Amino acid sequence: MNAALGxxxxxxxxxxxxxxxxxxxxxxxxxxxxxxxDEIADCGLTPSAAPRLTARFAAKEAVIKLLAPGDxxxxxxxxxxxxxxxxxxxxxxxxILHDEAADQAAERGIHxxxxxxxxxxxxxxxxxxxxxxxxxxRA
Numbered sequence: 341m342n343a344a345l346g347x348x349x350x351x352x353x354x355x356x357x358x359x360x361x362x363x364x365x366x367x368x369x370x371x372x373x374x375x376x377x378d379e380i381a382d383c384g385l386t387p388s389a390a391p392r393l394t395a396r397f398a399a400k401e402a403v404i405k406l407l408a409p410g411d412x413x414x415x416x417x418x419x420x421x422x423x424x425x426x427x428x429x430x431x432x433x434x435x436i437l438h439d440e441a442a443d444q445a446a447e448r449g450i451h452x453x454x455x456x457x458x459x460x461x462x463x464x465x466x467x468x469x470x471x472x473x474x475x476x477x478r479a
């Protein structure tokens with residue numbers, strides 16, 4: 341079969357207040373369950389970190405959506421920390437996949453991810469676009 345380029349998109353929106361409340365209630369335990377050491381170092385764990393962490397949480401959800409084919413069981417969802425948002429020195433975000441998230445991306449032929457993050461008006465949002473090499477006739 342011939343290979344074709346496929347595009348996958350995932351998007352998500354989350355409440356900053358919900359993330360802030362979880363940080364307030366469970367603190368570092370909550371953060372370390374969802375975010376990598378680099379994400380925590382980049383954003384911090386103070387109340388003012390909630391908008392940036394919320395956008396990163398939305399990015400993780402967006403990646404899960406684009407990785408999930410219809411035939412995959414719900415328990416095959418990758419761990420939160422296997423999906424990471426990195427920030428370049430110029431402030432641009434990028435996605436890094438580890439472990440099972442990287443394996444699932446490879447299974448789908450995904451070889452490049454691009455992310456856009458935003459937070460304002462009480463919400464954090466993210467859109468992730470993935471390029472995938474697919475067999476012709478199969479998305």
